[in-house]
Amino acid sequence: MSLFSKENGAVFTGPLNLNNPIAVQVLGICSALAVTSQLKPAIVMGLSVTVITAFSNVIISLIRKTIPNRIRIIVQLVVVAALVTIVSNILKAYVYDVSVQLSVYVGLIITNCILMGRLEAFALQNGPWESFLDGIANGLGYAIILVIVGFVRELLGSGTLFGLTIIPSSVLMENGGLYLHNGMMTMPAMALIILACVIWAHRSINKEK
């Protein structure tokens, strides 16, 4: 089977749209609510999950025939935990401020249901290259939704994007304007509502599929 066959293409594009882990399978909601109050942590979190899902998928796929069935969850957890520790330390070394913002949620990637779901449902049955594509695609599918939610929340909640001011401060109420930032956007409750809107839009667009 060639590397870029039609089946592999379907493996890659499915999670990005019609089989999106958040919008369709509704997995990984907890971290999607927690890290999306700003765009930058949302992107970093999305990329971290992508990297971890991809490499844990590859490793589990490589050793899938040697793992005893009864202890496979423990083996999967060890692999994921090792990767999470590596990613966490890389984040601390290179983007310290973001890793502080993400706090426990990098460590909690271990418990992310998307990861375990992909390992159980895909990597245990498929070869390393397909598993790699599947991991990347699921991670990116997760990241897309995080970026959309993070974009809305940061823009309406604090008037910035990547920390740059988008809504000029002169229109703010304390400076004599009429505009006020929506404080509820910075709360997880509003993230849930935005996420619901994204899912709503996604399902109305893809109604017949």
Add this chain to the structure above:
Amino acid sequence: MGLKKYIDEKVKPQFEGEGKFHAFRSLFDGFYTFMYVPNETSKAQGSHIHDAIDSKRIMSFVVIALIPCLLFGMYNVGFQHYNAIGETADFLATFLYGLAAVMPKVIVSYAVGLGIEFTIAQWKGEEIQEGFLVSGMLIPLIVPINCPLWIIAVATAFAVIFAKEVFGGTGMNIFNVALVTRAFLFFSYPTMMSGEKVWVNGEYLDCINGTVDGVSAATPLGELAAGQPVTTDFLSTVTGLMPGSIGETSVIAIAIGAIILLWSGVASWKTMLSVFVGGAVIALLFNTFGAEDNAAAQFPWYQHLTVGGFCFGAVFMATDPVTSARTETGKYIFGFLIGCVAILVRVLNPGFPEGMMLAILLMNCFAPLIDYCVVQSNINKRAKRIKA
């Protein structure tokens, strides 16, 4: 009946079937059934339907009951304004100032809410749902006077879509729509709604008057939360000549509304009474056993019932037939717990000076559970009787 005959014969056909304006059928239908008693009664959809009257008539009674609060609110806005700038004005000028300040809020709330309702009704091909008649009047009454119009528009749209339409429209909502509007304002724009200070003079009115630059005055509950002595005396908390949200200050105006609601049988006296009993009991307990240094705990219990939104919530919000408990015993429990929670939040959490909104929203969650328990206990009682 010349006008009605003319509308029935000439105007109505244009909105029906293939008529010229059939795209606006829902709009016409909405106004037609509001102005004239419709021939059909409401279908049994939604928990608020309990007799054969069209629900627009029920809603109209609530709107009539709200009018005293609205008129008094307008007068009070003017009164607080002239008080703040140290001028005296005659009754008419005071009232007109308030009218100019309050009317835009009423219009914005109705325009946004009804706009969404009409759009959705037209889109789904349904009759317009009439629930917003009341919500649209309640919303301007529970916001502070300086709340900008666009914020009211955003909050109203949020509440109508996410608290009502996603649940299936009027009669299907879990939470009181007007209170969701206020909760959205409270959590989104806390500087507008903190409750510690309610501005008595809207800045945007200065272009009309060119006077002071927005004087802020503390409400009694704000003073309590800040641990200061309350400057408003008991009498003015009853008459309502004090700073506060537009419709909620006057106990007398609310009492007139309550009488209209009870006389017409729209609201339940059981819910209303038990809210006051619940609030009074908890406030009395705090008066007796509360910490000496906690001003809110030592605040006399009868004053707890007259300040803030307690009366307004008890009369107009807790009795909402859709979101309150439906069983007769359930109404007592529902109301009592609202009163308790409202005073508990006021006294024990200085971050929330007013607990009425949170109390009612919380109990809205539990209303179906209360009903379920009441019904189950009744079933058990009867099952035992059969066995015995």
